[in-house]
């Protein structure tokens with residue numbers, strides 16, 4: 001079978017797979033909790049407020065490869081073990097791009113063993129974030145398609161930057177089906193009817209339309225995204241932790257339980273799907289449309 005390769009993506013491989021060294025500039029009251037010296041996330045915990053920030057730091061587009069997923073997981077593990085950490089803001093170190101979703105290089109003609117590990121890591125990160133004891137806010141400072149949208153949907157609140165940025169689960173545009181837990185996370189946020197349209201049509205929303213359907217909670221000028229997230233975090237942290245956390249557990253519990261029951265089956269289904277030649281053909285076609293910039297938002 002002839003596969004369609006996108007030269008720009010192929011060129012991007014070395015860059016995408018290069019390890020990004022995080023440069024830490026820490027304020028006096030902040031502690032560095034980054035996963036390792038060479039990490040694809042920058043993590044700070046403010047001791048005064050108990051609020052941590054995780055910045056996705058994998059230029060140019062924070063596409064989620066195995067390393068970035070692993071670093072997010074390590075960072076979250078560390079933060080959740082800190083008793084004094086009560087809230088977490090998830091954002092990007094590259095204004096203009098929150099996260100471009102899964103790294104195509106993990107999906108395009110993968111080795112099965114690596115692909116399984118990758119998918120399990122994505123599942124783990126979703127489960128940890130969706131069930132986190134922390135109050136979580138996504139400061140969406142740029143584009144957030146597919147897996148990027150999913151990451152933001154795991155948070156308790158979403159602040160997005162005004163501008164030409166798009167957000168949504170556009171999997172069908174890639175000839176893919178968003179897994180049931182992507183769908184559930186979306187449905188829990190915007191309701192069944194809107195999610196049906198969004199998921200079937202692979203809608204990428206503008207900030208204004210995302211706000212209208214409830215996909216995001218606030219739309220603010222780009223330079224105000226972090227500040228707005230921090231102010232909003234104070235509202236969440238005014239609530240006694242235990243009451244807020246138990247309420248979150250009760251609200252999200254059924255979705256998480258369903259996920260745990262079907263987690264292994266989900267991996268098998270994804271592997272069958274991704275190793276199929278028709279899937280790889282559709283993916284190749286999509287990579288070409290990406291090259292020619294045909295993505296548009298509603």
Ligand SMILES: CCCCC/C=C\C/C=C\C=C\CC(=O)SCCNC(=O)CCNC(=O)[C@H](O)C(C)(C)COP(=O)(O)OP(=O)(O)OC[C@H]1O[C@@H](n2cnc3c(N)ncnc32)[C@H](O)[C@@H]1OP(=O)(O)O
Pocket residue numbers: 008009010011012013016060061063097099100101102103104105106107110114115116118119143145146147148170171174176177178179270273274290295
């Ligand atoms: C292995 C098992 C997995 C199996 C999964 C199978 C089934 C599950 C079902 C579906 C799940 C899907 C979830 C996903 O997340 S799929 C990813 C979907 N993402 C997108 O569609 C976004 C694509 N990117 C864009 O639209 C634009 O890049 C973006 C708007 C984000 C930014 O635009 P901008 O103009 O600023 O930048 P570009 O010039 O386009 O990009 C810069 C550079 O980065 C490369 N790149 C972009 N996105 C990705 C990506 N997701 N993965 C890898 N690389 C990416 C792009 O090609 C450019 O490279 P270069 O030209 O500079 O080399």
